[in-house]
Amino acid sequence: MSKADTAALIIGGGIAGLETALKLGQGGYTVILAEKESALGGNVAKLHSSFPRWEDPQELIKVKQAELKTLPSVRVLANTEITGLQRQSGGFTAHWTDRATQKSGSLPVQALIFATGFELFNASVYGEYGYGIYKNVVNSLEFEHLLGMYEQRAIHVPESIAFFKCVGSRDRSKGFPYCSKICCMYTAKQAGLVKKISPDTQCYVFYMDYRASGKEYEEFVRQVIEERKVRYVRGRPSKVVLENDKLLVRFEDTLIGVPMEASVDLIVLASAVVPRPETLALARMLGLKTDDYGFVEPVYGSPVRIEERIFMAGGCGFAIESLGAIAQGAAAAAEVTALFNKSE
Amino acid sequence: MNVAFYPGCSHHGLAQEYDHTSRLICSHLAVNLTEVEDWNCCGATAAHSLDHDLSLALNVRNLAQVKRGGHDSVVTPCSGCFSRLKTAAHEIRHDPDRLAEISRKLECPLPENVEVRHLLQLIVEEYSLDRIRALVKKPLCGLKAAAYYGCLLTRPAAVTRFDDPEQPRSMDNLLQALGAEPVTWSYKAECCGGGFNASEPVIALELGQAILDSAKNAGAEAIIAACPLCQMNLDGRQGEMTPPFGGKYDIPVVYFTQLMGLAFGYAWRELRFKKLIVNPRKLLEKYCLL
Amino acid sequence: MIETYAIRRPEAQESPIARQIREDLGIDVARCLECGKCTGGCSYAAGFDYTPRKIIQLVKLGEFDKLLSLDALWTCLSCQLCVDRCPSGINIPRIMDYLRARAHRANSNITHKNIEKFYEIMLSDIKNRGRISETIMMIKYNLAIKNLFANASFGKKLFLKGKLKFFSPRTHNIKTIQPLFRRLSEKDGQA
Numbered sequence: 001m002s003k004a005d006t007a008a009l010i011i012g013g014g015i016a017g018l019e020t021a022l023k024l025g026q027g028g029y030t031v032i033l034a035e036k037e038s039a040l041g042g043n044v045a046k047l048h049s050s051f052p053r054w055e056d057p058q059e060l061i062k063v064k065q066a067e068l069k070t071l072p073s074v075r076v077l078a079n080t081e082i083t084g085l086q087r088q089s090g091g092f093t094a095h096w097t098d099r100a101t102q103k104s105g106s107l108p109v110q111a112l113i114f115a116t117g118f119e120l121f122n123a124s125v126y127g128e129y130g131y132g133i134y135k136n137v138v139n140s141l142e143f144e145h146l147l148g149m150y151e152q153r154a155i156h157v158p159e160s161i162a163f164f165k166c167v168g169s170r171d172r173s174k175g176f177p178y179c180s181k182i183c184c185m186y187t188a189k190q191a192g193l194v195k196k197i198s199p200d201t202q203c204y205v206f207y208m209d210y211r212a213s214g215k216e217y218e219e220f221v222r223q224v225i226e227e228r229k230v231r232y233v234r235g236r237p238s239k240v241v242l243e244n245d246k247l248l249v250r251f252e253d254t255l256i257g258v259p260m261e262a263s264v265d266l267i268v269l270a271s272a273v274v275p276r277p278e279t280l281a282l283a284r285m286l287g288l289k290t291d292d293y294g295f296v297e298p299v300y301g302s303p304v305r306i307e308e309r310i311f312m313a314g315g316c317g318f319a320i321e322s323l324g325a326i327a328q329g330a331a332a333a334a335e336v337t338a339l340f341n342k343s344e
Numbered sequence: 345m346n347v348a349f350y351p352g353c354s355h356h357g358l359a360q361e362y363d364h365t366s367r368l369i370c371s372h373l374a375v376n377l378t379e380v381e382d383w384n385c386c387g388a389t390a391a392h393s394l395d396h397d398l399s400l401a402l403n404v405r406n407l408a409q410v411k412r413g414g415h416d417s418v419v420t421p422c423s424g425c426f427s428r429l430k431t432a433a434h435e436i437r438h439d440p441d442r443l444a445e446i447s448r449k450l451e452c453p454l455p456e457n458v459e460v461r462h463l464l465q466l467i468v469e470e471y472s473l474d475r476i477r478a479l480v481k482k483p484l485c486g487l488k489a490a491a492y493y494g495c496l497l498t499r500p501a502a503v504t505r506f507d508d509p510e511q512p513r514s515m516d517n518l519l520q521a522l523g524a525e526p527v528t529w530s531y532k533a534e535c536c537g538g539g540f541n542a543s544e545p546v547i548a549l550e551l552g553q554a555i556l557d558s559a560k561n562a563g564a565e566a567i568i569a570a571c572p573l574c575q576m577n578l579d580g581r582q583g584e585m586t587p588p589f590g591g592k593y594d595i596p597v598v599y600f601t602q603l604m605g606l607a608f609g610y611a612w613r614e615l616r617f618k619k620l621i622v623n624p625r626k627l628l629e630k631y632c633l634l
Numbered sequence: 635m636i637e638t639y640a641i642r643r644p645e646a647q648e649s650p651i652a653r654q655i656r657e658d659l660g661i662d663v664a665r666c667l668e669c670g671k672c673t674g675g676c677s678y679a680a681g682f683d684y685t686p687r688k689i690i691q692l693v694k695l696g697e698f699d700k701l702l703s704l705d706a707l708w709t710c711l712s713c714q715l716c717v718d719r720c721p722s723g724i725n726i727p728r729i730m731d732y733l734r735a736r737a738h739r740a741n742s743n744i745t746h747k748n749i750e751k752f753y754e755i756m757l758s759d760i761k762n763r764g765r766i767s768e769t770i771m772m773i774k775y776n777l778a779i780k781n782l783f784a785n786a787s788f789g790k791k792l793f794l795k796g797k798l799k800f801f802s803p804r805t806h807n808i809k810t811i812q813p814l815f816r817r818l819s820e821k822d823g824q825a
Contacts, residue, residue, distance in 0.1 A: 170721060173720060237671070237674060238674030254669070260674075
């Protein structure tokens with residue numbers, strides 16, 4: 001068998017899927033990259049600035065996409081949804097539908113990479129925060145869009161913003177018991193970026209504790225608190241009250257131990273990272289085990305191998321920062337390379 | 345439909361107009377109410393505050409009386425009674441062993457599977473908004489109303505299992521069907537402090553005032569209540585509250601059953617509006633509803 | 635008032651009161667994340683001596699005497715906001731009921747005697763009549779707190795509206811109500 005006879009199907013063209021496609025393509029392997037949306041980049045393409053070094057994620061996507069175009073063995077199928085997966089000897093048959101033209105078809109592949117990403121928990125479960133009811137209560141991905149407009153001076157930066165962490169995370173009543181891992185850092189980035197664009201804007205970050213366990217992460221959060229002057233308040237907000245055009249946040253400052261209020265113009269909810277329903281649907285087609293929440297799981301000892309010929313990368317496995325997703329994307333490419341070399 | 349009716353102790357005194365209009369609306373909707381035979385007080389805050397088991401026992405007796413009357417479903421217009429009855433029904437379902445002793449004392453089996461509903465809940469669950477709309481003779485056009493649910497109608501959610509505990513909509517939808525304009529406000533499910541109305545009025549006044557302020561800020565001309573304690577506190581104590589910007593509060597606090605009656609074409613006198621402390625006549629005249 | 639603290643030496647294991655609450659009520663305070671969501675939205679936390687989050691902490695630390703003398707036990711409105719908002723589903727109002735009942739039985743240092751009195755009057759009314767009469771209850775309460783004019787202007791308004799009734803129906807078969815009180819208090823006596 002030659003490299004042309006073996007093909008890998010990557011489901012999802014976010015930063016993790018992109019990286020896997022790049023590395024496999026650079027090795028000369030045949031790759032089909034199926035992306036449901038019209039453009040590649042997934043969640044990362046929506047982000048403005050990054051932690052821990054304030055770099056530009058959209059630039060990163062651009063560079064990777066340009067590089068991908070130079071690789072002859074990589075076929076990118078945009079607007080393409082994978083609607084069926086079947087096992088066959090030595091691989092799989094994948095059924096696809098083009099969402100723009102409604103055309104569909106199927107193709108044989110010898111390896112599968114789940115790179116379907118994550119989405120955010122629907123925060124309207126928290127009636128006390130008024131998401132979906134009060135305007136000016138947004139989730140953190142919606143806020144990234146606003147950040148882009150603040151940067152371009154397309155709209156005014158509000159005078160005051162409150163960031164709520166752990167909305168749906170670490171909540172066994174209305175959400176999930178787990179920590180969504182990335183919110184502490186991206187919230188620090190979002191508040192820090194606001195203060196860079198508009199130093200007079202008051203930024204409150206409501207936290208239970210801030211989790212900054214990565215290289216330069218702690219320093220990053222300290223910089224946001226100490227130099228960019230973001231007010232960190234230790235307490236989980238309890239209620240948002242509509243007050244004319246303002247939003248009143250009711251909370252306890254748990255360090256001093258008394259109830260307090262803060263009046264703000266905008267509230268950003270760091271909603272829990274949850275698996276996409278599509279991931280679960282695809283996993284079910286192959287009878288793959290997921291965890292209790294619907295994230296796919298690699299076997300013990302491999303960062304990315306789910307089972308023989310099936311791999312994962314990025315947010316479909318759990319909440320992950322973009323650099324971690326890239327690392328998993330590269331690891332998945334290495335696993336596929338090893339598999340295809342063994343098969344050859 | 346046939347259902348047992350638990351009026352609660354206020355029905356005879358403080359909330360006569362609510363009792364009367366509850367029965368009136370039910371008969372209009374062809375809900376056949378049979379008062380629970382020889383019911384007892386739900387124990388209210390007093391019982392569960394000093395003796396949780398007593399609170400359960402009192403309400404297990406009530407539920408047993410419902411069964412004895414041949415009913416599997418009971419409705420009450422009072423949120424406080426609803427909460428206590430529903431808590432007992434919940435614990436019978438989830439912790440029957442612990443309640444066994446109570447049933448021995450009552451010398452009757454545990455009244456299992458009695459459905460407890462608040463009157464608002466029964467109406468919105470049994471009657472579609474279209475059916476309500478079809479009954480409206482005099483739409484409450486223009487009336488800006490704050491639907492007030494208070495604390496115990498929707499909470500705790502695990503027990504009440506009715507509407508969204510933080511952003512309930514059922515009464516708003518009902519008011520809309522009657523032609524009124526429900527306002528968006530943030531205190532619809534906050535506590536009014538009515539439980540302390542007699543024993544610690546300072547607290548009741550402070551909390552009640554926050555409700556009035558929030559409703560006023562949202563542009564409401566009336567607050568619509570579904571509980572005698574809330575109504576008594578917000579209406580009866582209104583004169584003792586001092587608005588932050590001077591003057592006096594003058595915001596009618598009306599039972600939702602009274603508004604339903606108005607929209608269904610009943611007269612002022614029949615709906616006992618005169619029993620309210622803050623007179624709603626001017627407001628209702630403004631919208632030609634009398 | 636300045637409250638000073640003696641240095642305490644809390645035990646590391648589950649405190650006796652935390653264990654009783656777990657065994658009697660099935661509520662495990664170890665689930666508390668110490669986030670303060672209960673307190674931030676509490677209807678009356680600003681008027682409490684100890685806020686709900688701190689009360690859970692007192693349970694963890696086993697500060698039993700302190701817990702029974704809390705003023706917050708009596709000014710808590712049982713509005714159920716905290717239990718619905720708690721990310722760990724800790725039923726704080728139920729814990730408050732439990733502590734309040736124990737404070738009441740232990741006749742401990744209760745700061746809001748008037749609220750306790752009000753509850754007692756109400757329960758005795760139920761015990762004797764099966765139902766309460768708001769009018770009689772208010773009169774009895776005013777006598778008990780030795781302030782005949784408490785709630786006078788409010789009462790007058792209600793009276794003028796014909797809402798105060800001196801005669802109200804009672805539960806006829808009172809024999810079925812009284813045992814609920816008697817035998818339950820017997821059980822409490824053994825405890």
